[in-house]
Amino acid sequence: MTQMHAAQAHAAQAHAAFNTGRGALLIDADNFHDPGQLRAIHGQFSQHAGKHPICHVHGAAKLLYSDGLKSVWLELGAQLIPCLPLNKNTTDAALVVDAMRLHFQSGVRRFGIASGDADFAPLSLVLRELGCEVTCFARLSIAFEAMVPFYDRVVRFDALPAPPVPPPVATPQPAATAKMAVQPSPAQPSSTGAVKPAAQVPAPVAPKAKPVPQITAAEREAVRKILATLPKWNPHTVRQLNQLGTPLRDGGVKTGSAPLHQLFRKYPAFFTVLPVSGQAKQVRLERLP
Known part of the structure; x- marks a missing residue:
């Protein structure tokens, strides 16, 4: 060369x-x-x-x-x-x-x-x-x-998740006896030219924020056992349901005659069974425990 x-x-x-x-x-x-x-x-x-x-x-x-x-x-x-x-x-x-x-x-x-x-x-x-x-x-x-x-x-x-919206902060009541905060509306003139008193408009009530579900230590451990019996599974990837039954049974994780998809539905924070409606065919791993 x-x-x-x-x-x-x-x-x-x-x-x-x-x-x-x-x-x-x-x-x-x-x-x-x-x-x-x-x-x-x-x-x-x-x-x-x-x-x-x-x-x-x-x-x-x-x-x-x-x-x-x-x-x-x-x-x-x-x-x-x-x-x-x-x-x-x-x-x-x-x-x-x-x-x-x-x-x-x-x-x-x-x-x-x-x-x-x-x-x-x-x-x-x-x-x-x-x-x-x-x-x-x-x-x-x-x-x-x-x-x-x-x-x-x-x-x-499936669909892009909506961006998280922080819960609105409720305005404290000015008086202990007040049941609803009110805001004055602009004064309106009458037909005779006199100014009518402003109407009292109730302020919107802030909705309560939904509590964030907590993942227990027991759930994390159960998911670890499931993943330990399967080949390496990356988050946001999908596996065929009919390919998961044998390794889960051989590893002692799946027992009984209940449908396999029920095992994954028990941990919605970690798995999504697809399609969402209809006959279950696949499972997507959402996150690692």
């Missing part, structure tokens, strides 16, 4: 090593274009893959350049990649090509794919065979069944 070739090979290895720790978030805007969900996806992936990941957004040009998303793309530092102006949508194919280019040219080994479309399952399998880590972000309405085994992590969005 000549010195030039050796230098080029060394530079390529150094470049790949530099990018190994950097993640690339690839967004299918045809499926994900809600500003709140886009910010949540980018925030979660940044926590997992490091600050300022590469962010490429694929989709129809009309959607990518819409006024409602401009500020979001600026916040995410996103590069917009519109699909080709053909009669057929090329978003999926462009995203696959982009992922392979980022891996082989830039050495990226940590990917986030925001879509949930089954078309990306083969891409995930190939990337994982190449030593990459792949996280899938999906909406429950478009997530395909049995998607979990194809990815290292799966994060599904």
Whole structure:
């Protein structure tokens, strides 16, 4: 090998090593274009893959350049990649090509794919065979069944939780005998020009804040026993219910003939059985004990 070739090979290895720790978030805007969900996806992936990941957004040009998303793309530092102006949508194919280019040219080994479309399952399998880590972000309405085994992590969005609102502070009563605080309304002139006395308007009563449910030590210990019998389970990922029964029974955690989903429903702070209504098929781990 000549010195030039050796230098080029060394530079390529150094470049790949530099990018190994950097993640690339690839967004299918045809499926994900809600500003709140886009910010949540980018925030979660940044926590997992490091600050300022590469962010490429694929989709129809009309959607990518819409006024409602401009500020979001600026916040995410996103590069917009519109699909080709053909009669057929090329978003999926462009995203696959982009992922392979980022891996082989830039050495990226940590990917986030925001879509949930089954078309990306083969891409995930190939990337994982190449030593990459792949996280899938999906909406429950478009997530395909049995998607979990194809990815290292799966994060599904049923609906974004509303931001917490602090309970209003009740105003103390000025007098011990007063039953209701009142506020005067502006005085109104009568038809004769005389000023009528101001009407007394009751002030709104502050609603009582709902108590925050407490998780007991016994519940935490029970969940630890459940997780100890199963392969490593990351929060916000989903497992198929029919794959959990055997290890739980072998570990002595599941006994009796009661349906398996009842075991997980006993700990709603840690598990969510899916779908929420209808026949139980999956379980999502919400947090670790």
